[in-house]
Amino acid sequence: EAGVTQSPTHLIKTRGQQATLRCSPISGHTSVYWYQQALGLGLQFLLWYDEGEERNRGNFPPRFSGRQFPNYSSELNVNALELEDSALYLCASRKDRGDLSSEDTQYFGPGTRLTVL
Amino acid sequence: GENVEQHPSTLSVQEGDSAVIKCTYSDSASNYFPWYKQELGKGPQLIIDIRSNVGEKKDQRIAVTLNKTAKHFSLHITETQPEDSAVYFCAAADSGYSSASKIIFGSGTRLSIRP
Numbered sequence: 001e002a003g004v005t006q007s008p009t010h011l012i013k014t015r016g017q018q019a020t021l022r023c024s025p026i027s028g029h030t031s032v033y034w035y036q037q038a039l040g041l042g043l044q045f046l047l048w049y050d051e052g053e054e055r056n057r058g059n060f061p062p063r064f065s066g067r068q069f070p071n072y073s074s075e076l077n078v079n080a081l082e083l084e085d086s087a088l089y090l091c092a093s094r095k096d097r098g099d100l101s102s103e104d105t106q107y108f109g110p111g112t113r114l115t116v117l
Numbered sequence: 118g119e120n121v122e123q124h125p126s127t128l129s130v131q132e133g134d135s136a137v138i139k140c141t142y143s144d145s146a147s148n149y150f151p152w153y154k155q156e157l158g159k160g161p162q163l164i165i166d167i168r169s170n171v172g173e174k175k176d177q178r179i180a181v182t183l184n185k186t187a188k189h190f191s192l193h194i195t196e197t198q199p200e201d202s203a204v205y206f207c208a209a210a211d212s213g214y215s216s217a218s219k220i221i222f223g224s225g226t227r228l229s230i231r232p
Contacts, residue, residue: 004160042224043161043206090160105151106220108160 002027004093004109012115013081021076021112025093031055032074033094033106034066038087046089049074081116088113119144121209123223131231136194138226140207143188147209150183150190151220155204164205165192194228202230 005024013019025032034046045058049068057064063079072093078085092106120143130136142150148169153161167174167181167190174181178197183190190209194201204227210220 043222045220045222092160105163105166107163108153110158110160 004091004107006089006091006109006112008112009110010113010115012117014117015081015083017081019078019081019085019114021078021089021091021114022073023076023091023093023109024073025091026107029093029095029107030072031094032068032072033092034074034076035090035092036060036087037090037111038084043090047076078114083116086114086116119147119209119221121207121221121223123207123226125226126224127227127229129229129231130197132197132199134197136197136201136228138192138205138207138228139189140191140209140223141187141189142209142221144209144211144221145188146211147188147221149210150181151208151210152181152192153206153208153222155206155225157203161206197230199230199232202228204228 004026007022011019023032031050033048035043036046037043046060046064047066048056052068066074066076068074088111090108090111092108094106121140123140128136151166152164154164155161165176165179165181167183169185172183178195180193204225206225207223208220
């Protein structure tokens with residue numbers, strides 16, 4: 001079974017530009033979570049999508065947005081990039097049948113490393 | 118708000134010795150506690166998890182213990198090997214769709230195994 005995939009692996013942008021990151025969940029998973037991991041820091045929750053809708057978001061400005069497509073893949077958009085947006089962006093997927101069990105654990109992709117110059 | 122504290126932030130142990138990482142959580146509704154291992158340049162990978170109706174769970178050299186009264190849970194790695202070197206994250210979550218099913222992560226522990 002294929003795991004969570006993310007593209008691109010690396011992305012280099014300049015301040016003020018926009019970045020688009022993509023995530024494909026594990027087959028059969030309906031929920032997609034996005035996290036930001038700055039260098040040396042932990043995982044900061046960004047967004048949660050399920051069944052095409054945004055269900056929750058973390059403490060990030062509105063220039064961080066995204067969407068989930070009918071095939072459950074997801075896109076994270078970051079507008080007006082700032083230097084401090086440089087980080088590893090991780091996507092995780094989960095079955096999300098409404099109850100956590102070992103089978104419903106979040107499974108992470110390899111991440112997209114975004115560098116803002 | 119919900120919080121998960123993880124200690125230590127860095128840990129260095131001799132190969133073959135045991136390593137212990139400890140976490141505390143604040144949300145009493147938390148009932149699911151996964152542990153993730155993140156190797157350099159990779160995403161976090163689930164290594165073991167435990168639910169609140171269980172006090173201890175073991176998988177080969179890895180074990181996790183949970184003290185729900187004290188809101189503590191710990192990861193124990195025995196007979197450490199060089200490939201155990203990585204960053205380890207604990208997490209806590211409460212099940213149920215209405216709670217947004219958000220997992221709160223600890224800040225991570227960088228484990229180094231000395232040869």
